Amino acid sequence: MESIGIVAPQRMQFTEPLALQNGSTLNGYDLMVETYGTLNAARSNAVLVCHALNASHHVAGRYVDEPKNVGWWDNMVGPGKPLDTNRFFVIGVNNLGSCFGSTGPMSIDPATGRPYGASFPVLTVEDWVNAQARVADSFGIERFAAVMGGSLGGMQALAWSTLYPERVAHCIDIASTPKLTAQNIAFNEVARSAILTDPDFHGGDYYAHGVIPKRGLRVARMIGHITYLSDDDMAAKFGRALRRENGANGTADSYNFHFDVEFEVESYLRYQGDKFAGYFDANTYLLITRALDYFDPAKAFDGNLSAALAHTRAQYLVVSFSTDWRFAPARSREIVKALLDNKRQVTYAEIDAPHGHDAFLLEDARYHNVVRAYFERIAEEVGA
Amino acid sequence: MESIGIVAPQRMQFTEPLALQNGSTLNGYDLMVETYGTLNAARSNAVLVCHALNASHHVAGRYVDEPKNVGWWDNMVGPGKPLDTNRFFVIGVNNLGSCFGSTGPMSIDPATGRPYGASFPVLTVEDWVNAQARVADSFGIERFAAVMGGSLGGMQALAWSTLYPERVAHCIDIASTPKLTAQNIAFNEVARSAILTDPDFHGGDYYAHGVIPKRGLRVARMIGHITYLSDDDMAAKFGRALRRENGANGTADSYNFHFDVEFEVESYLRYQGDKFAGYFDANTYLLITRALDYFDPAKAFDGNLSAALAHTRAQYLVVSFSTDWRFAPARSREIVKALLDNKRQVTYAEIDAPHGHDAFLLEDARYHNVVRAYFERIAEEVGA
Numbered sequence: 001m002e003s004i005g006i007v008a009p010q011r012m013q014f015t016e017p018l019a020l021q022n023g024s025t026l027n028g029y030d031l032m033v034e035t036y037g038t039l040n041a042a043r044s045n046a047v048l049v050c051h052a053l054n055a056s057h058h059v060a061g062r063y064v065d066e067p068k069n070v071g072w073w074d075n076m077v078g079p080g081k082p083l084d085t086n087r088f089f090v091i092g093v094n095n096l097g098s099c100f101g102s103t104g105p106m107s108i109d110p111a112t113g114r115p116y117g118a119s120f121p122v123l124t125v126e127d128w129v130n131a132q133a134r135v136a137d138s139f140g141i142e143r144f145a146a147v148m149g150g151s152l153g154g155m156q157a158l159a160w161s162t163l164y165p166e167r168v169a170h171c172i173d174i175a176s177t178p179k180l181t182a183q184n185i186a187f188n189e190v191a192r193s194a195i196l197t198d199p200d201f202h203g204g205d206y207y208a209h210g211v212i213p214k215r216g217l218r219v220a221r222m223i224g225h226i227t228y229l230s231d232d233d234m235a236a237k238f239g240r241a242l243r244r245e246n247g248a249n250g251t252a253d254s255y256n257f258h259f260d261v262e263f264e265v266e267s268y269l270r271y272q273g274d275k276f277a278g279y280f281d282a283n284t285y286l287l288i289t290r291a292l293d294y295f296d297p298a299k300a301f302d303g304n305l306s307a308a309l310a311h312t313r314a315q316y317l318v319v320s321f322s323t324d325w326r327f328a329p330a331r332s333r334e335i336v337k338a339l340l341d342n343k344r345q346v347t348y349a350e351i352d353a354p355h356g357h358d359a360f361l362l363e364d365a366r367y368h369n370v371v372r373a374y375f376e377r378i379a380e381e382v383g384a
Numbered sequence: 385m386e387s388i389g390i391v392a393p394q395r396m397q398f399t400e401p402l403a404l405q406n407g408s409t410l411n412g413y414d415l416m417v418e419t420y421g422t423l424n425a426a427r428s429n430a431v432l433v434c435h436a437l438n439a440s441h442h443v444a445g446r447y448v449d450e451p452k453n454v455g456w457w458d459n460m461v462g463p464g465k466p467l468d469t470n471r472f473f474v475i476g477v478n479n480l481g482s483c484f485g486s487t488g489p490m491s492i493d494p495a496t497g498r499p500y501g502a503s504f505p506v507l508t509v510e511d512w513v514n515a516q517a518r519v520a521d522s523f524g525i526e527r528f529a530a531v532m533g534g535s536l537g538g539m540q541a542l543a544w545s546t547l548y549p550e551r552v553a554h555c556i557d558i559a560s561t562p563k564l565t566a567q568n569i570a571f572n573e574v575a576r577s578a579i580l581t582d583p584d585f586h587g588g589d590y591y592a593h594g595v596i597p598k599r600g601l602r603v604a605r606m607i608g609h610i611t612y613l614s615d616d617d618m619a620a621k622f623g624r625a626l627r628r629e630n631g632a633n634g635t636a637d638s639y640n641f642h643f644d645v646e647f648e649v650e651s652y653l654r655y656q657g658d659k660f661a662g663y664f665d666a667n668t669y670l671l672i673t674r675a676l677d678y679f680d681p682a683k684a685f686d687g688n689l690s691a692a693l694a695h696t697r698a699q700y701l702v703v704s705f706s707t708d709w710r711f712a713p714a715r716s717r718e719i720v721k722a723l724l725d726n727k728r729q730v731t732y733a734e735i736d737a738p739h740g741h742d743a744f745l746l747e748d749a750r751y752h753n754v755v756r757a758y759f760e761r762i763a764e765e766v767g768a
Binding site for chain 1: 405566567570582602622641643646653678680683709
């Protein structure tokens with residue numbers, strides 16, 4: 001399958017104040033955006049792709065000066081791919097508060113001339129959606145053929161369908177949940193604690209100190225990674241294999257009796273943690289995990305998700321993965337049930353896949369065929 | 385059920401060098417011990433209770449000057465309790481390397497006059513068992529009526545039955561595993577990373593700096609706690625309930641849009657983390673989690689657990705809990721299968737309990753009845 005090839009991001013500036021869920025107002029903001037494919041004359045073939053925790057507007061393709069920087073959903077989005085850019089106009093937006101060029105804690109606060117840092121407002125999924133709506137406005141898109149996302153991206157897709165029911169024809173909600181469980185929140189809290197208690201965090205204003213709370217970010221990412229993989233997948237990938245070069249006494253299967261890397265799984269986690277700490281902003285990590293915690297469309301309806309989804313108008317594709325224990329299939333089925341209570345059209349696929357939560361990012365024929373077939377149906381509807 | 389009442393620990397000193405699995409030798413060591421009940425004339429009614437990560441020799445009863453310091457398995461051990469101290473002589477030993485009075489990283493190294501710190505040897509479950517065997521020798525106990533433990537304590541019980549087959553009549557292995565999975569090791573590694581990268585850790589020699597790596601210990605304990613509870617148990621205990629006193633705008637169910645405690649589950653984890661960081665030694669935490677990682681009796685037998693258990697002579701009670709995802713029932717069944725391959729007598733109970741791994745510490749009628757019945761059988765055998 002060919003890739004979409006070279007792509008280029010664009011910066012969109014919004015000057016109209018944005019009212020936030022926390023009661024404050026952001027006077028203006030930038031969002032980094034990438035688009036693939038061509039918007040048709042009727043502007044009916046647009047698909048918004050919402051990203052999860054550590055991703056960005058760079059959904060597909062690669063940059064001319066960074067040939068190895070491939071978009072995070074390149075296997076899903078491109079010419080001839082499940083979301084076919086020969087037929088659809090696809091938009092990727094880096095969320096407000098993120099650290100890949102959109103306005104966030106690292107940005108300069110025009111009021112002070114210094115980075116926002118700890119003063120950047122705590123955002124919600126609904127705030128992201130409201131900010132994204134202005135991107136749609138800028139492109140003259142009244143109604144998306146689909147809003148699509150996995151994990152936290154799925155929350156945004158669901159929120160689009162409740163906040164802007166007339167602007168979403170189809171909502172594609174993958175490996176997601178209508179709200180975090182206590183265990184989900186607990187994992188987020190431990191990750192945040194690691195960051196908040198890192199002496200280099202400086203209450204969120206580490207930019208001014210010329211340091212980065214790398215230790216905290218590293219531990220946060222290591223915790224996250226455990227929840228993205230299934231127990232079985234970790235067993236298959238790493239098992240109890242020892243790092244060969246570390247074998248004591250010259251043999252590869254002896255223990256070294258130390259606290260450095262001994263098992264392959266330790267090496268993997270440390271590598272992932274170090275890499276993440278090198279490119280991700282700690283304040284953004286706090287902000288995004290909090291948005292995850294807060295998301296709960298049923299909250300304003302006494303916990304009744306069916307009531308919360310009563311005013312939706314979209315049709316839905318909901319996909320879950322059998323070994324995803326972060327957002328288990330049962331969570332997706334709660335969404336499906338609430339939609340069926342409202343007589344919405346819902347397609348639900350529970351994919352038997354071994355890769356845990358990460359499965360939504362991986363290439364899997366059954367999964368991709370479900371999404372491909374669904375988009376073919378949308379293409380027929382919108383004449384794409 | 386009456387408690388055993390006031391108990392008192394004793395310090396046992398061992399001067400004979402102990403050869404360790406890492407190839408080094410410990411010249412002498414102390415172990416803190418508590419005993420309950422009376423050793424009969426035949427010395428046939430002794431039961432060794434092995435502790436898990438954060439516990440100690442203080443298995444049951446309370447101290448005269450610390451009436452609130454109740455032993456960690458007080459609901460299991462005492463007069464008329466499942467392990468009945470009217471019939472059995474019960475020994476609790478604080479493991480070598482722990483931080484409750486037995487020789488460990490906090491102890492003064494006689495060779496230097498300073499705390500061992502980072503120079504304390506990395507121990508294994510087998511080292512603990514070898515050290516415990518000397519306790520048995522001191523009491524003149526040739527053969528235990530039972531060696532018993534939960535979680536890491538169960539590993540010690542299993543190791544007793546392989547290292548000293550003639551000295552263990554019954555092995556009681558609760559909520560345990562024959563080896564950690566990659567996911568188990570991963571959680572340990574993240575916890576250790578939090579400690580190792582705490583600037584107050586000072587390579588393990590923080591005693592000399594007058595500090596404690598509290599931040600790391602706190603995060604380590606928070607991670608641990610998530611794995612001790614089941615997802616459903618957390619949902620039942622905390623759900624998404626907000627801390628009431630923190631409600632914004634005077635209402636109890638509004639978000640505050642900050643990173644302080646917002647949900648009950650966050651408050652619980654922070655409390656547990658802070659408490660733990662106040663009493664537990666960081667080097668001991670590293671050491672014990674590493675011993676967990678390393679435990680794998682099948683390792684020397686090409687991964688064949690049946691071969692590893694071929695020379696056992698004990699009878700076994702194996703107990704697991706349905707919602708324990710740290711050491712799932714499947715892990716206990718691996719032990720049962722390997723024992724049955726060797727035609728050992730095994731009683732296996734899989735208790736349907738909602739409390740995850742922690743269930744082994746909690747009072748549950750079905751669980752306690754299984755243990756009680758098993759000890760009644762032992763009591764008949766040994767005339768206790």
